[in-house]
Amino acid sequence: MRVVDYKTGSKDFKLSDVLYGLNMQMLLYLDTVWKNGKSRYGSVLPAGILYVPAARPSVSAQWGDSGEKLEKERDKKLRMNGLMLDDPEVITGMEKQAQGVFIPVALKNGEPAKLDSVANLAQLGALTKKMEKLVVDMACSLRQGDVDAEPAAGEYDACAYCPYGPVCGHEPEGRSRLVEKLDRNQVMAAVQEEAQEKEEAYEQTKLD
Numbered sequence: 001m002r003v004v005d006y007k008t009g010s011k012d013f014k015l016s017d018v019l020y021g022l023n024m025q026m027l028l029y030l031d032t033v034w035k036n037g038k039s040r041y042g043s044v045l046p047a048g049i050l051y052v053p054a055a056r057p058s059v060s061a062q063w064g065d066s067g068e069k070l071e072k073e074r075d076k077k078l079r080m081n082g083l084m085l086d087d088p089e090v091i092t093g094m095e096k097q098a099q100g101v102f103i104p105v106a107l108k109n110g111e112p113a114k115l116d117s118v119a120n121l122a123q124l125g126a127l128t129k130k131m132e133k134l135v136v137d138m139a140c141s142l143r144q145g146d147v148d149a150e151p152a153a154g155e156y157d158a159c160a161y162c163p164y165g166p167v168c169g170h171e172p173e174g175r176s177r178l179v180e181k182l183d184r185n186q187v188m189a190a191v192q193e194e195a196q197e198k199e200e201a202y203e204q205t206k207l208d
Contacts, residue, residue, distance in 0.1 A: 001037065002047040002094070003030045004080075006054040013051055013082040016182040018127060019190060021134040022152060026050075026082070028135070031128040046124055047094070048084035050103070053077060075101055086118040116184055123188050126195040154179040 003026045005011075017023045026049035034046045057077035059070050081104045084091065091105050091112070092098045100106030104117035112118045119127065149168040151158040153176035159165060182190075 001030070001033050001041065001044050002084075003033075003049045004052045005050070006052045008055045011051045013049070015083060015184055015187045016180070018131060018134075019182070019187060020152060020177060020179050021138065022179070024131050024134070027127065027131055031131065034128070045087075045090070046085060046121075047087075047090045048082060050080040050082035050084070052080050078102060080104060082117065084118050085124065086112050086115075086120050088112075119188070123192065126188070126191040129195050129198070130191045148175070150175050150177055152177050152179045155181045 005026055013026075014023070018027065030046050030049050033041070034044050037044045057074050059073045059077070061070055079100075079102055084094070084103065084105050088098070088107055088110055091103070091107055095101065095103045098105075098107035100113070106113045149170040151162075151170060153159075156179070159170060159172075
C-alpha cells in the first residue's frame with residue numbers, strides 16, 4: 001500500500017520534518033491504513049509515501065537539442081519524491097526497470113543504490129511511533145488551550161507566505177521552533193533510539 005499526494009507546484013519530502021511535526025499527512029494516512037486497513041484490504045504492507053507532480057512540465061530548449069534530451073528533461077520534472085520501503089519487489093512494482101526515472105529509488109545489483117529515500121519496516125515503524133507521539137502531544141496541547149503561535153523557523157520561514165499573519169499576531173522577534181536540517185541517518189538514529197527507549201521503559205513497567 002502506498003500513499004500519493006498530487007502536487008501542481010513544487011514540493012519536496014524532507015524526512016527531518018517528521019521530527020518537528022511538519023508535513024506528516026501522508027505518513028499519517030499510511031500508518032492508519034497499515035494498522036487499521038486489514039478488514040478492507042487484507043494484509044497491508046506499507047510501500048511508501050510519494051509526492052507526484054501533477055502539472056504538465058515545461059522544458060527549456062536550445063537550438064539543436066535532441067528529442068531524447070528534451071524527453072529526459074521532462075521526465076526529471078515528472079519524478080516523484082518521498083520515502084519508499086527498501087524492498088526490491090516493491091520498487092520494481094512501482095517502476096519496472098527500477099532505474100529511478102520516475103521514482104526516487106534505483107536498484108543496483110538488486111538492492112537500492114542509495115538509501116536517501118528508502119526505509120525498512122523497522123524504521124518505518126519507528127517513524128510512525130514518533131509521529132503518533134507528536135499527534136497525541138498536539139491534541140493534549142490543544143485540549144489544554146495552548147494555541148500560542150510558535151511557527152517553524154530555521155531552514156525555511158513558515159511565516160513567509162502565510163496569509164494569516166494578522167490573525168495569529170506573531171511578530172518576527174517572537175518565539176519560534178528551530179527546525180534543523182538533518183540527513184536520513186540522523187533522523188533514523190533519533191527515532192529508533194526513542195522507540196528503543198520506550199520499549200525498554202515498557203518492559204521495565206512489566207517487571208515492576
